[in-house]
Amino acid sequence: MDFLIDDELQMLEESVRRLVARDYTFSHREQIRQSADGWSRQTWRQLADLGLLSLIVPEEWGGVGAGPIGAMLVSQVLGTGLLLEPFQASALVATHALIQLADAAQRERWLPSMMSGDVTAVFADAEMGDDETRPTLRTRAVREGNGWRLDGSKHMVYHSGSADLLLVSASVADDASGEVALFVVGADTPGVHRQSFRTVDDQRAAFIELTSVRVDADARVGADANVALCATRDFGLAMQCADALGTLERILAATIEYGRTRKQFGVAIGNFQALQHRMVDMYMQVEQARSMACLAACRCAGTDAALRSAAASAAKVAIGQASRFVGQQAVQLHAGMGMSDELDVSHCFRRLTAFELRGGSTDWHLRRYAKLTRLI
Secondary structure, X not given: OOOOXXXXXXXXXHHHHHHHHHHOOHHHHHHHHOOOOOOOHHHHHHHHHOOHHHOOOXXXXXXXXXXXXXXXXXXXXXXXXXXXXXXXXXHHHHHHHHHHHOOHHHHHHHHHHHHHOOOOEEEEOOOOOOOOOOOOOOOEEEXXXXXXXXXXXXXXXXXXXXXXXXXXXXXXXOOOOOOEEEEEEEOOOOOXXXXXXXXXXOOXXXXXXXEEEEEEHHHEEOOOOHHHHHHHHHHHHHHHHHHHHHHHHHHHHXXXXXXXXOEEOOEEHHHOHHHHHHHHHHHHHHHHHHHHHHHHHHHHOOOOHHHHHHHHHHHHHHXXXXXXXXXXXXXXXXXXXXXXXXXXXXXXXXXXXXXXXXXXXXXXXXXXXXXHHOOO
């Protein structure tokens, strides 16, 4: 598999690393975490100035055109910073859905404001019960005059509480074939109700209720969206894996450094062979996670849907298992301090825990992978 990173992507990655090291320190993140919004508009502008909000938008549309590989590299770096801003939700997943489905007029209407940072959007797709084989979406779209009426609910959509646009997936009620559509809904549209809350990893999410939400005909993006939405789900999963990889790198580095500085019986605990073996096991898990994150991103750049979905689920399983193992080992090696808010290890642990449970459990993705590999 060809995984060459060109000079432009390397420079972009280094620029993001400098931003995280300089402006997204642990203390600064703590201020953002405790703020009312839970994320920083100033940081969002910095991401826009670097071109990260247009990262996957093709160059002919005014974007960077970095593709899935570039998105993976940036997500990994931002994962090391435990970023709280809606980069994944808006700049990657929601943007990907629009790229897949929107026509020229719709792209011109929404993408420029998203790339500039003036507007944030989220892909509102998850529903209760999605840990089982995905049924027909319970959110329904009914034709009404020249527009549509949406009714239903979406479950735990990250960053939707502060989003300007909701990209809502729904089944078309008058279509017996189970057609799925995507609708761009303004967050302040009558009938949209959001219940926001802080997640275990200190990000923000919301439950969304749609009650007789009426939208114009041009709010529907694309025709039958089944194939495109599956691609967006897999892409989002691959980017979550890349973010988790960055967090794994950070928690491993923090644990190794703690082993060098923490002394017991007058000796740094990193000199004890038993603890060295545990840290080597952690390192091996992180390197395996790196390989799977790269595989998932590469498959997103391909055209084989079955291979893409299988790779996304395989990465979710491998990195989910790594997240649990490395996170638990790091907390144990830090002893009681491992769960203290004063150390970044506890924040990494919570982010990895949330990753393991988001987008389908490890067991669900293992079953999905088994089914998909029978088709390949």
